[in-house]
Amino acid sequence: RGGGRPRSVMAATPPPSAPGGPEPPPTPLQYSLLLQHLVGEKRQPRAWDPAALGGIPSPPKSEEQKMVERxxxxxxxxxxxxxxxxxxxxxxxxxxxxxxxxxxxxxxxxxxxxxxxxxxxxxxxxxxxxxxxxxxxxxxxxxxxxxxxxxxxxKSDWKNSVISGCITGGAIGFRAGLKAGVIGCGGFAAFSAAIDYYLR
Missing domain, CATH: 1.10.287 (Helix Hairpins)
Incomplete structure (x- = not known):
């Protein structure tokens, strides 16, 4: 009032609960923080150990095995x-x-x-x-x-089969002429596409 000092407004804080009294309400769960730990940037990578899961750990591949695979x-x-x-x-x-x-x-x-x-x-x-x-x-x-x-x-998709089928059919058909090569290219490409679609 008047020229007196302004009073500082303080937020009312709930008084601490007395011993044996009712406990204060729990803090609301922050779902954004939980999602960050589950699928966000704070997610910790988990190392899967086959031995810990009951599986048989695979030994590192030797140079001979890598050569055979290549x-x-x-x-x-x-x-x-x-x-x-x-x-x-x-x-x-x-x-x-x-x-x-x-x-x-x-x-x-x-x-x-x-x-x-x-x-x-x-x-x-x-x-x-x-x-x-x-x-x-x-x-x-x-x-x-x-x-x-x-x-x-x-890439490994259906286009590889179509292209290779056209090249193979064309190479086989070109021995009988240009028309036979074009027909062979189209026929092999269509057949390869159908087989690839059926298998996939």
Missing amino acids: AMESCAFKAALACVGGFVLGGAFGVFTAGIDTNVGFDPKDPYRTPTAKEVLKDMGQRGISYAKNFAIVGAMFSCTECVVESYRG
Whole structure:
């Protein structure tokens, strides 16, 4: 009042609870601080120890193991593996198609003569070898091309299969001309895209 000193306004603080009296209300939980510790910048990285979780700790890889892994991930190994797989699959497919073909073993000069079992087996073997070679070449070309394309692009997606299928089909078809090469490129690319979509 008047010329007296201004009074300082102080916030009213709750008096401390007497012994045996009611406890003060708990401090409200700060969710922002909790989130920072859980998923924010203050989150502490947790080291997972397989031994502590009951698992078997894996020893560090030796240089020989790393060398074997690099060799198995190389394009040459993938191409060789696809070549062997294509040879086996092509041989089985050739023998199967020869087994259901009624003209196997027949001589076109004498169509009324019944072929012997030896002639039938010989024709089945020749067809199986022919299919095996073709499948092996196509498998090796496709696998090697896909590996090179994937290494160049640095990505593993459906585009690698389409590009490698087009290159493989075009290379095979160009032996019969430009039109056959274009058709082979489109056909192999579409087939590769369909297989990749089905597998993924």
